[in-house]
Amino acid sequence: MVKIGILGAAGYTGGELIRLLLNHPSAEIVFANSESNAGNLVSDVHEGLIGETDLKFTSEMPFDKVDVVFFCFGHGKSEAFLKEHAIPENVKIIDLAQDFRLEREGNDFVYGLPEINKDKIKKAMHIANPGCFATCIQLGLLPAAKMKIIDNDVSVNAITGSTGAGQKPGATTHFSWRNNNLSIYKAFSHQHVPEICQSLKQTQGYLDASIDFIPYRGDFARGIFATEVVRTDADIDDIVKCYKEFYKDAAFTHYSDRPIDMKQVVNTNKALVHCDKFGDKLLITSCIDNLLKGAVGQAVQNMNIMFGIDETTGLKLKASAF
Numbered sequence: 001m002v003k004i005g006i007l008g009a010a011g012y013t014g015g016e017l018i019r020l021l022l023n024h025p026s027a028e029i030v031f032a033n034s035e036s037n038a039g040n041l042v043s044d045v046h047e048g049l050i051g052e053t054d055l056k057f058t059s060e061m062p063f064d065k066v067d068v069v070f071f072c073f074g075h076g077k078s079e080a081f082l083k084e085h086a087i088p089e090n091v092k093i094i095d096l097a098q099d100f101r102l103e104r105e106g107n108d109f110v111y112g113l114p115e116i117n118k119d120k121i122k123k124a125m126h127i128a129n130p131g132c133f134a135t136c137i138q139l140g141l142l143p144a145a146k147m148k149i150i151d152n153d154v155s156v157n158a159i160t161g162s163t164g165a166g167q168k169p170g171a172t173t174h175f176s177w178r179n180n181n182l183s184i185y186k187a188f189s190h191q192h193v194p195e196i197c198q199s200l201k202q203t204q205g206y207l208d209a210s211i212d213f214i215p216y217r218g219d220f221a222r223g224i225f226a227t228e229v230v231r232t233d234a235d236i237d238d239i240v241k242c243y244k245e246f247y248k249d250a251a252f253t254h255y256s257d258r259p260i261d262m263k264q265v266v267n268t269n270k271a272l273v274h275c276d277k278f279g280d281k282l283l284i285t286s287c288i289d290n291l292l293k294g295a296v297g298q299a300v301q302n303m304n305i306m307f308g309i310d311e312t313t314g315l316k317l318k319a320s321a322f
Contacts, residue, residue, distance in 0.1 A: 008072035015046035024314030132294030140286030145204035158226035269297035
């Protein structure tokens with residue numbers, strides 16, 4: 001049984017993580033930390049868990065009693081936390097923030113995208129869980145990088161649900177603003193682009209192209225749907241063959257011969273990818289649930305790999321038929 005601590009447990013990712021771990025046959029939540037909710041029932045905050053658990057939030061952090069700690073902090077808080085707190089060397093860390101995703105001197109966190117780093121994840125003590133947009137977009141582009149056909153700038157458009165903005169209310173997350181609305185933000189400057197480029201370079205061996213990414217806010221709660229356009233003369237049959245080969249052993253990422261839609265992945269840990277060719281333009285579509293494959297589902301997948309548990313344990317979630 002893997003004993004688990006959760007920091008920042010009161011947010012959207014914390015609630016989804018608790019939901020998954022309560023139903024994981026090899027996991028035991030030792031503590032769910034939240035300073036502002038200490039002493040309150042977890043189900044008082046995450047109301048979807050009413051009747052599922054009597055776990056309470058705590059301000060305590062008994063690291064000596066756990067095997068792994070999940071950081072469900074906002075971006076920038078993980079690195080600061082580690083500077084101020086000592087976590088035993090034998091305790092593994094899975095960080096869902098962006099603090100350690102980029103390779104740099106002194107950073108021992110492994111980038112936790114199982115489709116390309118599974119062997120590294122198996123041996124890692126510290127994992128930097130990929131970003132939600134980054135996961136979706138990379139899974140669309142990585143087989144093309146394997147073919148070494150990303151030689152020109154790539155046009156990317158992707159739309160995400162409101163849960164991607166976190167639980168704290170803001171001007172662009174209120175229902176009255178978001179409902180029946182659509183907007184772009186951080187055009188060409190989104191924080192996930194560097195990690196996308198890092199993985200593409202790792203897979204292709206080089207990257208001289210730009211990722212021209214325009215993110216959209218959608219008027220739905222969860223999910224990401226992305227399109228990526230790559231210019232190439234490669235034959236579509238060869239491309240599809242490569243995509244299927246690339247993901248043949250992936251536990252949750254699947255190539256679809258049919259066009260895909262977001263409902264096929266929401267509330268699951270799946271990623272779906274599809275390709276079409278229009279002249280010299282390769283149109284790739286990819287989609288995930290931003291809270292699961294884009295966050296805590298992938299984090300639990302990484303935990304399973306780190307502890308030698310079957311990769312799919314606790315994650316066999318099925319999409320709704322409607």
